[in-house]
Amino acid sequence: MKILVCISKAPDTTAKISFKDSNTKFEEAGVQWIINPYDEWYALVKAIELKEQDTNTTIHLITVGESDCEPIIRKALALGGDEAIRINVDSNDSYYIAAQISEVAKNGNYDLVLTGKETIDYNSSSIGGMLAELLDMPYISLATRVEVEGNTAKVSREIDGGEETAEVKLPLVVSCQKGVAEQRIPNMRGIMAARTKPLKVSEPITVTALTSIVNFDLPPAKANVKLVAADNVAELARLLHEEAKVF
């Protein structure tokens, strides 16, 4: 089986979120970059698990980003994955990114394309669906379990108030979230091996972005908390009922 895992860089979850150039750009100074958690913990580890079950599996990683993505793609290779492709361009438009990935994927004969359910920066939850459309493959989003037997995948996904399990013939695109796999830590052997794994850099194809970011805003600062004394709990109920009117 051949698996393609889409990897995105994302700011560390504790990073301070601020903007520069009249709020038109994310302030990257001092920000630590990590592999987008959904891509790492779920999509990538699932691919590794599938390879452990069937050693005949090849895992390719792909990222769309400039050279500052190299440390995270090396880290992804240290966790697992046989080789990586970096498309050398930075974009905020999901369609632009999906079209770059699809260009690689359509010639790669992949049986399974895995993404995280969203990135923790732009939260668009769009790449998987767009990619599936561009590749004309079925798509299962928000997967909580992925198993493959022969050329059939059995995938559970989050639906409104529950879970649904479906069978689909490969090839298939899946966006992964909690439940699909468990986070792993790269070991020394993986880190050493990653240094010599191929990391190919390609230039982007011409694609017109469909959207553009005008600028960013930060939410207004929250007013101070209204504290109620621990021996006056009924007062909290009253405030929620009469002042906040939330029940």
Next chain:
Amino acid sequence: MSVLIIIDQTENQIKKSSYEALTYGVSVAHQLGTNADALVLGTVKDNLSELGKYGIKKVYTISNTILNIVDAQVYAAAIATATTETGANILIFSHNQTGKAVAARVSARLQAGIVTGACSLPDTTNGFVVKKTVFSGKAFANVSINTPIKIIAINPNSFHTSFKEGIADVSELNITVASPKIKVIEVNKISGEVPLTEADIVVSGGRGLKGPENWGILLDLAKELGAATACSRPVGDAHWRPHHEHVGQTGVQIAPNLYIAIGISGAIQHLAGVNRSKVIVVINKDPEAPFFKAADYGIVGDAFEIVPQLTEAIRKINTNA
């Protein structure tokens, strides 16, 4: 030119998030001086002409039972055809489970720019700009859609529904629906519970509750409020609660009217999933817990004493009401 709102269903009933999309779509149409129509996929029991109450002129249906299951590929093709046939140039989805499966596919298929997680009406003073949440709710981005057809997927629970009088025309679209490639073999609905992302009130517990055996006080409070229940990540990881209850940056992101956090410290990753809640109440024994900085109301104290008293006080108000 018109606005087409994609209606989503669960067990043959229109979802609450779709009513939000209806109200939003009608406002967009008003703003642009055009009509808002709805597209219902699959078979639903609701009286569709009543969608007129929301300001809808026409309800288009594709009443094919294949569409009672969401196969993103089949859905996207049907919606794209319906868009062309109805001449719609703005599509509205809810950014719920179905929207996340389908809307981006439609975007790629129609080469239509999309904004997901939208939290405001478009600003059309200079182009077509929609505000969306980014960085897991820590900021907003104003995104310009630069294509003739535009798609907006709105955050659930971000827009109130409103309706008046009115009757909509219901008409069937004659669209061929492809056979699905996805074969559903099992559906597990957590019955009797309010779905987390649609809940008006969410009661959530953290490691401060010490163990799964102590969840009773939280469930009692949730029951009294008709609330959904949630938890912090370590609680989900330790299997004290099912993992679909885990809220936060790497879990479910929610925006209820009321979020009650019990024994949760308020780590930045947790806040990222809940900071769009309208009112936040924190119960924590540590006055220095970071959650108090993000809260509207709080009690510093032992959850095991406070929570049952709160449930009781709410019950009193509810029975007198």
